[in-house]
Amino acid sequence: MTDDDRDLDEARVAAYLTERFGTGPVEVASLRRNVGGMSRETWFAEVLRVQAGEQHRESLTFRLDHPEGSVVPVSLEREYKTFRALGASPVPVAETLWYEDDPQLLGRAPFYVRRTVPGSASAGQLFASGNEERRRKIGVDLAEKLAAVHTMDWRAAGLAEFMQVPERAEDHALLELEHYERSYRAAQPEPMPVVEVLFSWLKRNVPHDVQRTSLVWGDVGVGNFIYAGEEVVALTDWEQAHLGDPMKDWASALWRGVDALAPRDMLFEAYERASGLRIDEDRIRYYSVFIDAEYVGTSFPLLSELGPDHTRDATFVRLGIGVPYMCMEHGLRTIGY
Amino acid sequence: MRPTAEELLASLRLSLNDTVAPKVEDRWARYVVSAMDLVLAHLQLRMAGELDAMDADNVDMSATLVSLAGLAVRHGEHGGEARDRWAAVLERIGSPEPGGPGQRLDDAVARNEELRGRIVAVLQWLDETDPGDEDPQLRGVRDELHRLVRRQVDRLVPLVEPLYMSFRPVGA
Numbered sequence: 001m002t003d004d005d006r007d008l009d010e011a012r013v014a015a016y017l018t019e020r021f022g023t024g025p026v027e028v029a030s031l032r033r034n035v036g037g038m039s040r041e042t043w044f045a046e047v048l049r050v051q052a053g054e055q056h057r058e059s060l061t062f063r064l065d066h067p068e069g070s071v072v073p074v075s076l077e078r079e080y081k082t083f084r085a086l087g088a089s090p091v092p093v094a095e096t097l098w099y100e101d102d103p104q105l106l107g108r109a110p111f112y113v114r115r116t117v118p119g120s121a122s123a124g125q126l127f128a129s130g131n132e133e134r135r136r137k138i139g140v141d142l143a144e145k146l147a148a149v150h151t152m153d154w155r156a157a158g159l160a161e162f163m164q165v166p167e168r169a170e171d172h173a174l175l176e177l178e179h180y181e182r183s184y185r186a187a188q189p190e191p192m193p194v195v196e197v198l199f200s201w202l203k204r205n206v207p208h209d210v211q212r213t214s215l216v217w218g219d220v221g222v223g224n225f226i227y228a229g230e231e232v233v234a235l236t237d238w239e240q241a242h243l244g245d246p247m248k249d250w251a252s253a254l255w256r257g258v259d260a261l262a263p264r265d266m267l268f269e270a271y272e273r274a275s276g277l278r279i280d281e282d283r284i285r286y287y288s289v290f291i292d293a294e295y296v297g298t299s300f301p302l303l304s305e306l307g308p309d310h311t312r313d314a315t316f317v318r319l320g321i322g323v324p325y326m327c328m329e330h331g332l333r334t335i336g337y
Numbered sequence: 338m339r340p341t342a343e344e345l346l347a348s349l350r351l352s353l354n355d356t357v358a359p360k361v362e363d364r365w366a367r368y369v370v371s372a373m374d375l376v377l378a379h380l381q382l383r384m385a386g387e388l389d390a391m392d393a394d395n396v397d398m399s400a401t402l403v404s405l406a407g408l409a410v411r412h413g414e415h416g417g418e419a420r421d422r423w424a425a426v427l428e429r430i431g432s433p434e435p436g437g438p439g440q441r442l443d444d445a446v447a448r449n450e451e452l453r454g455r456i457v458a459v460l461q462w463l464d465e466t467d468p469g470d471e472d473p474q475l476r477g478v479r480d481e482l483h484r485l486v487r488r489q490v491d492r493l494v495p496l497v498e499p500l501y502m503s504f505r506p507v508g509a
Contacts, residue, residue, distance in 0.1 A: 033365045127508035191453040194486045196460040204470050222506035257505030314372040321379065322500030329490050337487045 059116035073183035119228035137230040139261030147275035150214040150246040180297030187301030221256030251287030292331030299323040391445035398452040402433035429458040
């Protein structure tokens with residue numbers, strides 16, 4: 001595969017959209033790859049199309065796996081289905097348009113297209129000086145949106161049709177843990193005692209009760225939601241979503257530093273008020289180690305893709321070393337070593 | 338040969354950061370350049386410290402396994418069920434030799450992976466034998482291995498830290 005093959009081609013994107021919209025020629029004004037979020041590729045397209053004699057500008061997002069595959073052991077189709085299922089729920093997400101598995105369309109497949117939600121995901125803007133009050137409001141709104149995720153009717157939304165439903169309390173953690181451990185072992189990484197310690201601790205300390213079986217967003221943090229003004233207008237990055245313990249999302253949120261938006265107590269209070277669920281800090285600590293193991297499970301296998309006969313670019317080397325070793329250290333410290 | 342490998346890496350980083358990076362306009366390409374620089378920074382540390390870290394790690398793992406083997410022999414002398422249990426541990430430990438500093442990095446790395454494999458085997462045996470963490474003797478073994486793992490992580494952190502990827506909001 002050449003460098004050109006790796007990129008999306010504007011002409012092919014225009015031809016594809018012309019056929020899909022079916023309203024006349026579509027022109028691609030810009031097409032750029034998103035920086036950040038390494039699980040898959042995200043491309044933003046600004047397009048112009050004519051409908052009923054009037055020109056419309058559309059902002060679209062293309063999601064596709066890296067040519068070598070996804071970093072997360074979750075199919076792109078499942079991510080698309082999650083977005084689509086949430087479209088009719090109280091959880092704000094971008095509108096999905098099409099899922100495609102024909103490589104003839106863009107030269108790469110599968111991929112899916114969704115509308116780009118107007119707003120920003122930028123941490124830089126949010127943490128600019130003078131934005132303190134705005135950050136607090138967005139933090140509280142994020143906590144309330146998280147409550148909406150955790151209290152939504154996932155059966156009615158059809159999520160149980162493609163997500164495993166935990167039957168026992170322990171399954172809320174163990175189903176996902178098995179999934180990531182399997183992915184880790186399938187890559188046949190070098191022997192890592194510290195990873196064994198984390199997986200083992202998570203099994204030996206698995207929670208035996210759960211407040212509620214919820215949709216778990218799976219990757220909660222600044223950069224993974226769109227804000228406009230003082231409001232969170234869309235939640236993104238659903239590739240690690242599953243049915244489980246809502247406290248896992250709080251572990252993810254704190255692991256990724258959402259308490260830099262607003263004081264932790266303020267976030268917890270807004271969440272408890274909106275959800276009727278209780279914050280359980282011991283459970284959050286458990287899932288904090290879980291997040292470490294999950295990131296090890298997704299990132300460390302990348303290093304197995306470098307060898308005498310094959311390689312990957314420096315961004316994956318950085319991801320494959322920088323994330324798992326950081327998580328190993330953090331996880332070990334959290335369990336008391 | 339001169340310049341040293343470390344000096345050559347420093348030269349590459351200089352070119353990348355002072356000449357190439359300022360001229361790269363595409364945001365994704367800038368991100369790749371930044372990753373390249375961090376990998377080079379990691380290489381500088383690794384070339385300077387990997388052999389020492391591997392040697393220290395190998396000595397530490399060998400000593401821990403030898404000590405654990407001694408413990409297994411003592412406990413196994415009680416006979417019966419204890420003998421079988423501790424024989425299983427000895428099987429996973431193998432015949433660890435007291436470690437010493439290696440001459441070549443390749444050898445030290447190979448030895449390191451081999452010893453780590455033995456530690457992993459013992460940890461997995463602990464999970465199979467005492468999944469509930471109820472046996473005080475085995476809990477002691479687990480604690481000893483966890484302390485070893487802490488020391489291992491502490492040895493590696495200085496080499497990999499430049500590549501750490503914070504997920505916390507930039508500017509927070």
